[in-house]
Amino acid sequence: MFRIDLLPFWIYLLIGMFSLVLIIPIYVRRRVPGSGYLAMHILSLAIWTIAVALETASTNQAAKILFNKVSYIGFANIVPFLLIFLLLYFGKLNQPLPRKIILLWLLPVFVILAAWTNEWHALVWPGFGAIDSQTNFMVYEHGPFFWVGIIYIYLLMFFILFFMWDQWHHSSHRTYRWQSMLILVGGVFPMATGTFYLSNINPVLGMDWTPIGSFFSLVFITVAIYAFRFMDAVPVAREIVLSNMQDGVLVLGVDQQVLDWNAAFRNLFPFLTLRIGIPAAEILTQLKLPAYLFHHESRAVRFEVELEAPHLGIFEVCLNVIWQGERFSGWLLIFHVVTQERLVTRALKNANQHLQERLVEIEGLQIKLKEQAIRDPLTGLFNRRYFSETLERELAQAVRTQSPLSLLMIDIDNFKLVNDQLGHVSGDDVLKRLGDILSFNTRKGDVACRFGGEEFMVLLVGAKVDQARDRALNIQEVFADACRNDPDLGMPVTMSVGISSFPEASDSGELIRRVDQALYAAKRAGRDKIVIWEDGLAK
Known part of the structure; x- marks a missing residue:
């Protein structure tokens, strides 16, 4: 016989299981920037919802409090992991992450510790209501530390929603706009259901609706993955990246033939004759690029080239090897102009050297003057x-x-x-x-x-x-x-x-x-x- 009081338990449990299953397609796309943090976000969601399910099914106060403490381990980590994933995925952060990013977890760790030590201070849950005999829910009184954690999570969520709106607003590609829109809408559900749970209009006293809102968020992420190639079609497009780059870009094929270049490369080197398919050696010689650099390596090589008059210029060159899966496809060269910086650096170096020489001279004069002040000029003895x-x-x-x-x-x-x-x-x-x-x-x-x-x-x-x-x-x-x-x-x-x-x-x-x-x-x-x-x- 189906027990109606266990319905929330099964809902929470199925959401947790669905979350664990969703980690599989994330793992398949593990090479996508930030995929590991998205997996940790979904794993935290699974820990939270499964712990909430067990808390809902428990029939005594001690067990409910214990599983609620376990749920905090997942709940406090959901939003920070999601934020880092989005920043990495959309190119706002690069790995390795800066050390100060750990500050995102300062408050969540504090709230988790406060929850597990609540018996000593009662600042997370000052008190507990009786367990409802019909719904099996128990009402938790919320203390100041609980509200500190909630406010922090909501602030991060507002930042995420604004960030995704900005991505949607500035994206010109239909696929990328749908990806941003789905994540944006999916982020609204947990906030709305969480607010519903914390308000006085909750129809089922003690029931946390936030995991259900998180379920809809997962549904939107699933649709983004399978319908709009989320984590497959990473937001990179030639007309957006190459054409608008201020650095010059040159693409060479496997046989060292010219395949492509951008407008900035043409403007930097107007004296070059550029045609698709011509041997790269004609260009490399004029740009003073040694041929031995072009071999199969997975790492980037950085070096500088300096062209003399009449085409005076100093360039920082990044040579990248292009791979399509396991297949070598050519080279990508990025030319960054550093002429002004290097000339200024050289001038400063020369000025600094001259200044050092003057300081040595002045120091010698000071020593000489000091000696003269304490020495007798005729005998050389002290005065x-x-x-x-x-x-x-x-x-x-x-x-x-x-x-x-x-x-x-x-x-x-x-x-x-x-x-x-x-x-x-x-x-x-x-x-x-x-x-x-x-x-x-x-x-x-x-x-x-x-x-x-x-x-x-x-x-x-x-x-x-x-x-x-x-x-x-x-x-x-x-x-x-x-x-x-x-x-x-x-x-x-x-x-x-x-x-x-x-x-x-x-x-x-x-x-x-x-x-x-x-x-x-x-x-x-x-x-x-x-x-x-x-x-x-x-x-």
């Missing part, structure tokens, strides 16, 4: 300003680490006599000689500078007083020998040295004051002496 800054820094470091530090102050004895008797040129030579000796006889961490006139300072980082005295003695001997062996001097030249150190002196001012006193003591002692500062300068 007094740099020495003062370095002394403060190194003394602070020595205080932190409690490490020793010594300071040498050097003065050339009787330097005025050298200038008076031999001239300032010889005096400058003596100063430069001492500068060279200090540079050669100081360590990497030491700082030698010309302090002023014939006075020099040497900062010995990490050196104790005895070590500083040994270093001073070595410098003194090397300088005296160098002057003694200089035939142009003709007179002995010596130097006096004063030494002070940390931690005996606690700050830079005290270090300089003491080293100056030690140098003065060396002068008073008869010159050519080394004096270490001590209380009273006893040593």
Whole structure:
């Protein structure tokens, strides 16, 4: 005996089964752009309707809620999969899809998770009505998360309807217009029946009419597939594509004969003699296209050709192999003009190279100016300003680490006599000689500078007083020998040295004051002496 209360169950179940059967012709046309997403759309519809059928047949609340949760897995994915299919099919998206497309599923996944965790928050279904004894339907109270999902699905559906209307409006081919119209009308049914279910005029309380509306949508897709070659006659027509392309197109046959070209190709290369059936070699030579590129390959090859005056131009060429099923049918060449872009790129490259050269030159000048700002121009040693800054820094470091530090102050004895008797040129030579000796006889961490006139300072980082005295003695001997062996001097030249150190002196001012006193003591002692500062300068 037929039970009237099971009629909705059989309707839902048959719709789900019909959906699964429809996947078969989709699979046969799996090479059509987006066919996989259409199959996922129909599979989601099948999951939804079969789960709704099982929910309808269930007789207790727990089972109904469980199957309703299962139905959300299909329901939330139906529209996103359909949208991506249509965008791919009509050429608005290309594979691989951009990563941001996953954002389409952000809200559906959220609603699915909310449905499966409804017992914790009751934001999808705040409550449930009693199961009707005659119809076996149960009324679900709809919470805010339910309405968020519904609004999102409706927004996507409105976008799909507008998109299909636009495709119908701009299509000039009868077949393509019928395809767009059938999908457009088919999309209206689920929205209308869904609105009917959610309204207060639902004649059967608790019955979801949306799967029935989806059934009519599937009927329209089936008619489109079998009556209007939907997914067979993909919207590509020569008069629409080739004739209106701004890029030049040339079609070659299997034997490399010219088969076709578009108006843009003729305009790009007016100097070519084009006739259907002529050997392509005559054209390829003039366009500087190498013959070895024309062999049987399934992938596209991209390269650039540049023509010289009087036909100056730079072109990006895409060479595609044409296959009809398993049969090789020729080549398709697409010529895209990139003359202006390449000339601009070359100009920018040259300008950038010139700018880089200028930056290197400026950087070198900056380094040179920086060196000049801290160097003495005559001796090449650091100047007094740099020495003062370095002394403060190194003394602070020595205080932190409690490490020793010594300071040498050097003065050339009787330097005025050298200038008076031999001239300032010889005096400058003596100063430069001492500068060279200090540079050669100081360590990497030491700082030698010309302090002023014939006075020099040497900062010995990490050196104790005895070590500083040994270093001073070595410098003194090397300088005296160098002057003694200089035939142009003709007179002995010596130097006096004063030494002070940390931690005996606690700050830079005290270090300089003491080293100056030690140098003065060396002068008073008869010159050519080394004096270490001590209380009273006893040593």
